[in-house]
Amino acid sequence: MTSKKKSKFNNIDSSLNDAEPIEISIPVFNELIQDENNSSRERIEERIDIQSEEDRSVLMNDEDSPDNSEKEMSITTASNEVSSIPSATTTNEVSSDENPNTKSKSNEKTNTNPDSFSYKTFVMIKHCQNQLELDEFFENKYAFTRVTHSHNAPCTLEHCKNHIPHKMRYIKKVCNCKKDSCKFQIKILKCEFQDEFFIYKKSTHKGKLSQNKRTRGISKAIKQFIINIIKHDSEISPKTILRRILSDSNLINKPQLKQVQNVVFRYRNKSTFNSIQAVQDLIKKNQFYDNIDENRPFFFNVDKDKNGEILIGNGSDERHLHICLTSLELLKNLDSNLSGSYHIDGTYKLIRNRFPLLVFGRTDMDGKFHLIALCITSHEKECDFLRFYNGLKNLAEDLGIEFDPGYIVQDACDASYNAAKQLFPDVEILMCYFHVVLNCKKQKHLIPQDLQGYVLKKCLRRLHMTTSKDHLMKYYNKFIEFCSENCPDFARYLFKSWLSKNSKYTKWKVYNSPPGYATTNSPIESFNASIKRDFTYRKKLSVFGFILKSFEIIKYYSVTDKHFENTPIPSIRAKNLAKSVSKWENFSQISKYIYEYKGYYSLNSKNFDCDCKYYLKWGYCSHQLALRNLFNEKEFVNKSKKGRPKNSEKWCVRE
Ligand SMILES: [Zn+2]
Ligand SMILES: [Zn+2]
Ligand SMILES: [Zn+2]
Ligand SMILES: [Zn+2]
Incomplete structure (x- = not known):
């Protein structure tokens, strides 16, 4: 099937070689x-x-740029939070205590001179790695603020320079005191791709804040109470814990649900273990079996010893680790009879042991990414990719799925290139544009x-x-x-x-690549970003913990992602454009099936191929749609269903 596609495509190629290319000047x-x-x-x-x-350098001059503010940081100094807000002295800085390396801590320590504080500029006060950390920071320090403004803008953060273009969220908060004289402002820049938060402040609130609502951090007694509950019942939900706290009259200062969730999340994350035995047990319990539910995740590519015991490496250079996961539903996307490029990409910062995660998937003809399999690997050498591709190949063979990839999109990575070329001699490795x-x-x-x-x-x-x-x-x-x-x-x-x-x-x-096939890896890269954003919340997990997350990910995509688009879907704009050029005078018939659009592009009326670059990139173009419209006009129309005319009631009223 794939070879067929390729040869058809080569024909387009060679036919073009014969034809005299049309000279198009650059402005056109x-x-x-x-x-x-x-x-x-x-x-x-x-x-x-x-x-x-x-463009970036222009954006950098913007007052809102964090890089800029960071530079200003060195010349201006922030006022001491503690001295300006009396009621804040009792709060303990939970977030920065636990992250002694964050910038805010060092900043607050060095910038303690209130006199030199500049009221005109924003100063960075905190850098958070996830939403929980941010919430906690605000709960503890700036509970007296409210959001007044929030919008999306292209991300201009310095550390995002080398990523594909993406958005960041700009959030503005002001003081709850509502006094005109209070110029206190908070600015939060949230990168949607990296899930990083940069918090800036301008001016300070003067005077007491006793009338303003503020919630304090969770008390030590309640924290201990929660941890004791989890120790007895590790699966208990934060809601149930909260109910128990609320019903316990010995505990004062009842916490919010969010605070309970934070404690539970932290504790569970710390206690997930790093043991090989636990992972082996997990693999043993989640193997493929006949009549397995199609949404149920299972391990594949598993090594076993003579006695059938599962063998896994510890991730050292001598014993590489590979843990491969998929589901029957996801494997439907593996079928090479479907149209679309395969994608492979490694992603990092998910697993505490610094093991990368290989993500393998497919884009359909609408450019949508579909996951096929995940592989936690300790290395990214040729042998690791060979092992992964081989596992998929064997699995496909066992399950009777045709897997002979025509096109794999990847970044410049020799290891995966060589592995794919070795196993699939006919494959074309496409380089991400x-x-x-x-x-x-x-x-x-x-x-x-x-x-x-x-x-x-x-x-x-x-x-x-x-x-x-x-x-x-x-x-x-x-x-x-x-x-x-x-x-x-x-x-x-x-x-x-x-x-x-x-x-x-x-x-x-x-x-x-064939018309409509993806030529960049950005679909898989945004997918990887969504794992960090929606599943792991940018927390690094143990191997065991990440496998549990992978179950969630695979289940989620197995259940929600059932549609693989096999034909390109034209954009509304292309359709409108096509309507405006759907006239026979725009086309001249060259031979029985070949039509030329305004003397530029040649189209085939049998399968509606066009040789323009839009058709090659998106799998559709306005010329093709226009010709199709014209051909449809040659046929009899289908009358709409008989029934009462839509506006019959109006007619009755008039008569
Ligand atoms: Zn960014
Ligand atoms: Zn205020
Ligand atoms: Zn790329
Ligand atoms: Zn075209």
């Missing part, structure tokens, strides 16, 4: 790009442009500053959006001509790393 090219950029995938790519280096751009940005010093935007945004994208080798050569030659005068070293770098025959990673142009 840009206009065309703007024509059909309504798809969500396209919008993500457009955003990478916004994040280019010179975003990573080509990111890597080129790292070489931007080879380009004169005023040309960086042009080369890194426009030129690379133009090379990416090519429909054939000839088409690529045409733009490449123009590009080289431009570079030889302005940036010959960059041209050499681009060729050597991303275009030369000696490079493994040359397949990042849209003509390298």
